[in-house]
Amino acid sequence: MVAALNHWVIHIALGLIGVIWLVPTVGLLVTSFRPRSDIQATGWWDIFNLHLTIENYRQVLEAQGMLQAFVNTVFIAVPSTFLPLAICSLAAYAFSWIKFPFRDTLFLIVIAFLLVPVQVAFIPLLTTATSLVPDLQLTRGYVAVWLAHTAFALPFGIFLLRNFFITLPPDMIEAARIDGASDFRVFSRIVLPVSVPAIAAYGIFQFLWVWNDLLMALVFVQDSSKFPMTRAIQNLLSQYGTEWHLLAAGAFLLMIVPLVVFFSLQRYFVQGLLAGSIK
Amino acid sequence: MGIAPTPGVPQVIPARAGLSAVRGARGPEKPNYLAAILFLLPAGLLLVVFLLYPSLYTVLLSFNRGRNGVFDQWVGFDNYVRLFSDADFINLSTFPPSGALWNNILWIVIYTSFVIFLGLIIAVVAARVRYEAVIKAIVFIPMAIAATALAVIWKFVYSPDANIGLLNALLGVFGVAPISWLGDENIVNFALIAVGIWGSVGFATVILSAAVKSIPGEVIESARVEGANERQIFFRMILPMVSLPISVLAVTLVVNVIKLFDLIYVMTAGGPGKASRVIAFVMYQQAFQAGQYGYGSAVAVVMLVLLIPIMIYNVRRFRTGAVT
Numbered sequence: 001m002v003a004a005l006n007h008w009v010i011h012i013a014l015g016l017i018g019v020i021w022l023v024p025t026v027g028l029l030v031t032s033f034r035p036r037s038d039i040q041a042t043g044w045w046d047i048f049n050l051h052l053t054i055e056n057y058r059q060v061l062e063a064q065g066m067l068q069a070f071v072n073t074v075f076i077a078v079p080s081t082f083l084p085l086a087i088c089s090l091a092a093y094a095f096s097w098i099k100f101p102f103r104d105t106l107f108l109i110v111i112a113f114l115l116v117p118v119q120v121a122f123i124p125l126l127t128t129a130t131s132l133v134p135d136l137q138l139t140r141g142y143v144a145v146w147l148a149h150t151a152f153a154l155p156f157g158i159f160l161l162r163n164f165f166i167t168l169p170p171d172m173i174e175a176a177r178i179d180g181a182s183d184f185r186v187f188s189r190i191v192l193p194v195s196v197p198a199i200a201a202y203g204i205f206q207f208l209w210v211w212n213d214l215l216m217a218l219v220f221v222q223d224s225s226k227f228p229m230t231r232a233i234q235n236l237l238s239q240y241g242t243e244w245h246l247l248a249a250g251a252f253l254l255m256i257v258p259l260v261v262f263f264s265l266q267r268y269f270v271q272g273l274l275a276g277s278i279k
Numbered sequence: 280m281g282i283a284p285t286p287g288v289p290q291v292i293p294a295r296a297g298l299s300a301v302r303g304a305r306g307p308e309k310p311n312y313l314a315a316i317l318f319l320l321p322a323g324l325l326l327v328v329f330l331l332y333p334s335l336y337t338v339l340l341s342f343n344r345g346r347n348g349v350f351d352q353w354v355g356f357d358n359y360v361r362l363f364s365d366a367d368f369i370n371l372s373t374f375p376p377s378g379a380l381w382n383n384i385l386w387i388v389i390y391t392s393f394v395i396f397l398g399l400i401i402a403v404v405a406a407r408v409r410y411e412a413v414i415k416a417i418v419f420i421p422m423a424i425a426a427t428a429l430a431v432i433w434k435f436v437y438s439p440d441a442n443i444g445l446l447n448a449l450l451g452v453f454g455v456a457p458i459s460w461l462g463d464e465n466i467v468n469f470a471l472i473a474v475g476i477w478g479s480v481g482f483a484t485v486i487l488s489a490a491v492k493s494i495p496g497e498v499i500e501s502a503r504v505e506g507a508n509e510r511q512i513f514f515r516m517i518l519p520m521v522s523l524p525i526s527v528l529a530v531t532l533v534v535n536v537i538k539l540f541d542l543i544y545v546m547t548a549g550g551p552g553k554a555s556r557v558i559a560f561v562m563y564q565q566a567f568q569a570g571q572y573g574y575g576s577a578v579a580v581v582m583l584v585l586l587i588p589i590m591i592y593n594v595r596r597f598r599t600g601a602v603t
Contacts, residue, residue: 010407010408013404014401014404014405014408017401017414017418018413018414018417020477021417021418021420021480022417023445024433024435024436024445024477025420025421025424027432027435027436027445028431028432028435039443040442041442042442043441043442043445043448045445045448086321087321088322090318090319090321090322091318091319091321091322091323093318094314094318094319098311098315099309099311099315100310100312101310103315108594108597108598110326111590111593111594112590112593112594113326113330114590114593115586115589115590115593116330116334116583116586117538117559117579117582117583117586118538119559119563119578120333120334120337120579120580120582120583121329121330121333121334121337122333122562122579123333123337123340123345123348123566123575123576123579124332124333124336124337124340124348125329125333126348127347127348127349127572147325147329148329150325151325151326151328152329152330154322154325154326154330155326155330182314183311183314183318184317187318208423211425212424212425212426212427212428213425213541214425214426214427214540214541214545215540215541215544215563218563218567219563219567229427230427233427233428233545234427234544234545237430237431237434237545238548242438242440242443244435244443247431247434247435248431248435251427251428251431251432252428254425254427254428255423255424255425255428258423258424258425259420259423259424261423262419262420262423
């Protein structure tokens, strides 16, 4: 009797949690397909008057430049994922399998850097970039944001990959060395291939981090034709704060890639997020 | 990423990953300087140019007037004195206190405790049903979504127009007049914190669920057989097992709060007035909108100083990882 009652309470509580965590997103999704006039007249939950249209998406993609912003986000996110992957793997290999003085000390410094807030670097990076090399206009293109994303990703990426590399069997590395393989060969032919799962988990994490970022784009992308979707939506919001047909469609364009990644690569995704947390 | 997963706090570090693992690792007998330099050069260069040098520059700039972001006039601790006497930054003379730093404290207390509490409850309760994976996935979805998108989703829910905003529509059913959740300075911070909690509970759930699962089922079962009730099982068996993950989680969440920016910037831009500003927002606004580089640097340094104890905690834990 008591157990059965407990069960009812549990199912109701979990059902309520499911509703609270789904409804806000579903509401916006439904809204993104409703005509503007309907949105103004009734709430999205008025499902008896549901007319669906893709006009909102057409409008936000074309008239509001979200298509360009989508492409810009890809242009920002792809190099900002592969650059850190390459650089972090190299450094993580050195911290795991090459002997050199002060290795532990340097690694502890990397760990300390994990928490340095990006804000601490903003002012000098911007003023130096503009005053030292004014002709380069780094923040007019993507170079500044690529480099900034890469640099700020390093402490975490190195930490994560080194913790994985260190768990590889020493005999495997040793055997290759005895056969006369150079460090670069050991790295590229042995360590990288067997570390694909760890590198992929980190890559997915980093990709989504950059895809979803607003702050770095605010500071390091100054040319409005190169704004990523996060900035485009922020602009939409400040210009048309109550035009929900545009905002809802725009928000879903921003969310679609992360959601696809989440549902198709859930295991890697969760691993990437929790990596360096629980083993 | 959403709000929660700061790639900053190494969580429970696997014992093997401590420094002892490095010392134990076999490598070539002699140090290999050339290889070390080549493998570390790209990372080292970027870290020095983009992190080390700018951090030192910012610390120095915080003692300068810093017009146009260059050193023009040294002012000692003036920026800090101005900052801490600015009622918009921290004002302890009223009750309740106010200011951006106070808002961060509110966030730390409410957001951290609710995220952990709800995460633990969901992890423990969901473990008892067959659709556990579904519930965990649903709660985790906000983690995949940009804070910018979270902001749009919740601005929509909070809309003061009862024909648009779900929350006010629900209140309307009970005859309550619409509330301006984001427009009332007494409510706005709690409304924002609720969004933060909604965005981060999935993270806590997944971490704590793994910890709860590490307790063997037969141990709990035999306790039940011996007459332990659910409350005893929770407090005597589950809670002690999750106390370490909880403390690590708490550290992660506190770091998130100190770095919190995107959500506030998009949802309220610090408003109404200055009611919902947080410290990272003040830094951005002072430096890049008001052109107050010296003052903005001081705010950035305050952020750094708040994080230093956690940095030391991390480094310590990593070193002692060699012992455990």
